[in-house]
Amino acid sequence: MISVAEATRLVAATIRPLGVEYLSLTLAAGLVLREDLRADRDFPPFNRVAMDGIALNYAALAAGQQEFRIESTQFAGQPPVAVADAKAAIEIMTGAMLPAGVDTVIRYEDLTFRNDEAGHRWAAVQVPAPRAGHNVHSQAADRRQNDLLVPAGTVLGPAEMAVAATIGAATVAVTRRPRVAVVSTGDELVPITDTPAAHQIRRSNGLMLQAAAETAGALTEAFHFDDDPVALRQGLPALLTGFDAVVLSGGVSMGKADFLPGVLRELGVEQLFHEVRQRPGKPFWFGQQPGGAVVFALPGNPVSSFVNFYRYARPWLQAVQQPAVTVVAAATIPAVLTQPVDFKPPMTHFLLVSLEPGPDGRLLATPERAGGSGDMASLLTSSGFLELPPDPEHFPAGTVLPVWRFR
């Protein structure tokens, strides 16, 4: 039996970056970028007018000129107009390229307009002279051409989509989505649409693990096998070669129908560990088919499956989407225990908690009254689990501990 730290290390050692695919940007939201996005032009690419109003030469304003003849009008998207008279102004709109010869924009709110008898339009500046360059978003103020904007490995969220569009990255290199086979085992399980007999229950881990894997970017397919070595030997090989990961639940403990560890080894899957000093989830089995799938064989109790998926499999799914091998992410969010907790065995304890922000900005973790690893309903009212290290045995209220969030 190994420690949680050692199990984490062995899972991390199987991480290999998945292949790249080239997608239209419009289809790439939420995927992991596999190329650096660099600025094709300066940001902004030109001296960009930031307010609707007039553009003028600051020197004239500073010299005491307060009223400016409007020489022409320039809209956003129009080539910059020519400025004939250094003492005149151009009526100009937000987003326009500031023409040469003017350097400052005064917004409409700070102007009054009049027409003279000759039909000329004049704007009078109603505020003290601002600084030169006022209301102009200067070329290259934010980023320079060729600057790294979005490094490979970043998830393409809304902001990254905007930047990719701006630089014309109409096709982007992204990690292909991990393919995950989710397999439930257990003769007591009947399909969702069936009415179970008194001693049966419906299959639920499969849909749970599929939903969890898909929130980590995976494409999933669901399978069920009876607790039968023949069925397992027939069904598993296609999954071990056709998927990046096989996530099983059930069949890994000490029971007489727990055939999975034996069958997996028979099929050539290299066992990397079996049993971890942790609760829930002690019987967790982990291995890898040479040249094929990584196998997360999780204990079948729903809370064990769920917690171990979030603790080991989800970070793995996120890591294989990265361009380089990265360490499986630790639970980096700290939370404050609101009640004392005692836990005797020398095991890491994954404690279901509800989480809420405290008034002082700290995240407060309150232990759920859970009925053990079979109490699926306790997952509904908790939103994460604290990772309590094997020692000490007593964790007083106020202890700050890492939390794994699943909501």
Added chain:
Amino acid sequence: MISVAEATRLVAATIRPLGVEYLSLTLAAGLVLREDLRADRDFPPFNRVAMDGIALNYAALAAGQQEFRIESTQFAGQPPVAVADAKAAIEIMTGAMLPAGVDTVIRYEDLTFRNDEAGHRWAAVQVPAPRAGHNVHSQAADRRQNDLLVPAGTVLGPAEMAVAATIGAATVAVTRRPRVAVVSTGDELVPITDTPAAHQIRRSNGLMLQAAAETAGALTEAFHFDDDPVALRQGLPALLTGFDAVVLSGGVSMGKADFLPGVLRELGVEQLFHEVRQRPGKPFWFGQQPGGAVVFALPGNPVSSFVNFYRYARPWLQAVQQPAVTVVAAATIPAVLTQPVDFKPPMTHFLLVSLEPGPDGRLLATPERAGGSGDMASLLTSSGFLELPPDPEHFPAGTVLPVWRFR
């Protein structure tokens, strides 16, 4: 010009629950439930064996009996066996239904086995007598038949999917996804695949807002209109009747090409407000087509569009998926300002910040050095925005403020 509080109230007043659709559970992950899910049976539905080992009668153990003859074996999924001898035991597997006549399970780890000459198998208990019911997950220990498990309005996450499957909710009532038209305007904008002239830029707000809306559960379609009242009058009516929300960016400020407020009113959209005392995003226009779409006409600067989408439109999209009218969610996560901030105008200030958990469990917010509402790149390095109320003007380091996260 109205306050942020008043704008929030007016947006909230347009919230109406969207219609219900009935989906296969396998297609419903991530959607909002529109029916209560109740326990079809007790949780667990029977006295469920929680460990692999033997089931016995606790009274015999308490009376001093240490060795038990194995009368039969029962696997998970098998009907419970009959117990003939009150002093014998049944070898039994996790997930099995505990038969009548036995009440306690001793796990394999705490047993030794031997065979006698008559061919009988015996198990000797190697630990002190535990309590009656040990390693049995009692019927109804977690929930009772007909208990409310998942109330309407809950998002179907992995835990909810597991519970829905368990109770046989093969078809579930969920909110249909909101349909959102995302519209960019601006003559300076060219398609992503084009090479812009010196005074042009590529369209980026559309993809940004589509990606943001889809993370809130929306189905989106993208449109672009030139800054031309004729094009707007022709194109907008179909969107105002065919979508739940129309999210526009650009064309709402004081410029001579800012036709949107006028055209929208002309088309019968009721203006609910125009201009909010906030930065960025002062020119935000909001209205509703009677019997049709709600219209979020956001300012075109990318940071303005982005922040106002997250501040007003995203909570609206989440609220209309709820079964009953709910108040638009406030930013309930508090964060601690790491640097002092001064902000003079009597306006609410949405301040881009990077967020990281502090060692004491508090979320620390560090202001981004942003180049204003046109600085799209500042969205890449920030992960939320603080909402600084109009007064005071000075916010010292250590101030706890609500934060809107977008990562």
